[in-house]
Amino acid sequence: MDSPPTTSHLQLATCFSFYATKSLTTGEGGMLVTENAEIAERCRLMSLHGISKDAWKRYTAEGSWYYEIVAPGFKYNLTDIAASLGLAQLAKVERMWLRRQAIARRYDAAFAQLPSLECPTVRPGIQHAWHLYLLRIHPERLGIDRNTFIDELKRLGIGCSVHFIPLHLHPYYRENYAYRPEDFPIAAREYQRAISLPIYSKMSDADAQRVIEAVCSIAQQHRTH
Incomplete structure (x- = not known):
């Protein structure tokens, strides 16, 4: 080719x-x-x-x-x-990607002002696929951990997930290879900070705004610094 x-x-x-x-x-x-x-x-x-x-x-x-x-x-x-x-x-992949990019930029603009949140980084010269929008929290600047943050989002009607659970934390690898969380400290640390927010090409501006308002509300309510 x-x-x-x-x-x-x-x-x-x-x-x-x-x-x-x-x-x-x-x-x-x-x-x-x-x-x-x-x-x-x-x-x-x-x-x-x-x-x-x-x-x-x-x-x-x-x-x-x-x-x-x-x-x-x-x-x-x-x-x-x-x-x-x-x-x-x-045939429509470019249009779908542009919509994802627009949502990601909207999220970035809303979350960048909150010190307890960290937006995804896009390196120069790289075109991000925006398959996921992975928001990271700073637990030390919040009174809650990542799991509680997700529970709060769920209570507000916002579904989200975590991508991904590091392999060395799963039972198979722990039991067969004796892996411990500290064996891969960066993966274990970042896993505890990660939240994947909703992002898809059919997502409306109103839905994106609901996500923004929910995330900002939780971050402001629980901030410690």
């Missing part, structure tokens, strides 16, 4: 998720992009059971019923129906 923006800095391969909450969705599934023809061919093979010929071609006039499994592959192919959803969204 001719190095489009998503692949201009690739050395091997990059994966994109098209999960339902992502900026562009196919309901489930994803995409792998690479400039390496060998990797691309291997991924195509492994994504469909390791079958030697593309399954779709077997059912065309030019195809044959015969196939061979040449590697222990997986069932990782995106369905045609899911791909059609993605193609329809691709």
